[in-house]
């Protein structure tokens with residue numbers, strides 16, 4: 001996995017989906033709360049939970065902590081696992097205020113800020129990196145299940161790599177280009193949700209010509225195209241971009 005390969009995939013996804021303009025939020029704090037709520041659920045459910053939370057609070061740490069815990073849990077109900085998530089949100093708000101809020105956290109170097117976020121109960125690497133990238137504009141790459149699925153199918157990940165190995169691989173190859181890192185993760189989410197699903201829609205995939213796992217298209221039905229397809233399937237994205 002090198003810069004040329006990753007930039008090629010990025011260019012194809014950008015052309016297919018257009019700019020995604022992530023993260024959809026009205027403030028950096030809302031990004032942080034959204035990153036916690038989006039664990040194990042679809043973003044539409046998070047939006048409904050945030051709307052309900054907005055009706056009960058001004059969506060800042062103090063007013064969220066001022067809510068009765070059952071009221072907070074009820075507001076977060078659409079996001080699923082709402083009792084667990086309400087505890088996580090409360091824990092995050094308390095840690096956020098203890099750290100001096102956004103200015104206090106923003107003053108930390110990226111490794112320190114990451115360690116600080118990971119020390120909060122319920123915040124794992126993906127959530128921490130969502131917050132680092134989209135709330136604090138830090139040059140990190142967010143690795144999610146879509147990233148693993150797509151890049152394994154492309155032949156650019158072997159499978160079984162740790163979160164940190166994948167994150168560092170992308171960051172070293174792409175460099176500290178924050179707008180691009182934001183856009184790349186958003187494009188991967190679109191690709192994973194809309195095209196490279198559990199059952200992939202290869203026939204309408206922009207990455208098809210470079211994908212090691214692409215399914216045959218109807219036009220591959222002739223003998224010559226079948227043999228051509230076999231050759232292509234045996235060629236990984238990694239080899240084609242070298």
Ligand code: SF4
Pocket residue numbers: 150153154195196197200201202203205206207208209211212213214215
């Ligand atoms: S060609 Fe198919 S398997 Fe490959 S990335 Fe596209 S949808 Fe996924």
